[in-house]
Amino acid sequence: MPNEVAQLVKNHRSIRKYKDKLIPDEVLNDILTAAQWAPTSNNFQCYSIITIKDAETKKKVSELCEGQSAIETCPVFLVFCIDYFRINMACQKNDIRFDIDQLDYLVVGAVDTTLAAENAFLTAKSYDLGGVMVGAVRKKAEQLSELLKLPRYVIPLVGMALGYPDEDPQQKPRFPLSGVAHNEFYSIDNAVSALEEYEDITEVYYAERTNGERSEGWSKTISNYFDKKRRPDIKDFIIRQGYSVK
Known part of the structure; x- marks a missing residue:
């Protein structure tokens, strides 16, 4: 008997076209709640999720993310952020000096945030939703942060467009x-x-x-990606957000 969860995971494909159908609030709430129950290092829970439904905001976000149409056409776009703002507040409350001065803190934040995003994505698929992960939220991270009013210690890591699929693309093969x-x-x-x-x-x-x-095969495709510098401003933005990366 096939395992339903395993089949759901192995059936992954990116969906960029969506039906003109809203996601019910109770479904979206379940997706966001499921994200919270992902594993988290030391119970840091160092992530936040910005839900975007407003058409004008989605259009602006799309423009900041290389014009990806899925962001503008999906009913819901989620932005998953590394977030040490709450931990900073916790330290202030207990008179502890807060300083993100180690690269590992950034890694922990990225891991926590990614695990939460995957939980959300799998839960969305269990409701027959489809979507695509969008790394381009880091393309113009500073402008996006201003648009979403992200405070210090919060960094947009990955976006997620969600909706009811209006396409059935071929699944990309994976490594042996x-x-x-x-x-x-x-x-x-x-x-x-x-x-x-x-x-x-x-x-x-x-x-x-x-x-x-x-x-061409995979190696040529990937080599072309690494043949140019991408998102060169991200390091300076991370430092401006309060991360003293060493």
Whole structure:
């Protein structure tokens, strides 16, 4: 008997087109509540979620996120933020000096926030919703923070467009499990052979998806991404938000 949760997870695909149908408040509330029950380091709960439904606000957010149409057309857009603002208040309340002076604090915040986002995403899919994660919220993080009135110690990490699917896209293949899941120790040999196998898989995938217009595999696609600097302003923004990254 197939496990329903496992099937839900393994059926993932990004949905960018949505029906003209609102998400009921009780469903959205359940999604947000589920996010809160993700694992969290030391009970920090160092994240916040901004819910955006207003059409004009979604349009402005889309413009700040490389013009991604899913943000503007989805009924609900969520912005998941690393948030040490509450912890700062807790320290002030107890006369403790608060200083985010270690890189690990930023990592902890990113992990906590991502786990909460995944909980929300899976819960949304259990309600037959679809969506897409949007890393471009970091593209113009300072302007987005001003728009959403984010206080000091709060950083937009990832967005999530949600809605009822109006498309059924082909699922992207993943790496062979042998190159990702290692037994007892990291196997470089397995990683190398898995990459070679994945190259063949993705060459076929992209050729079929583009009717032969693309023939390159995964490594070429990813290499092109790393061939240019992206979001160069993010470090300075993080520092301005109160993070003394060392």
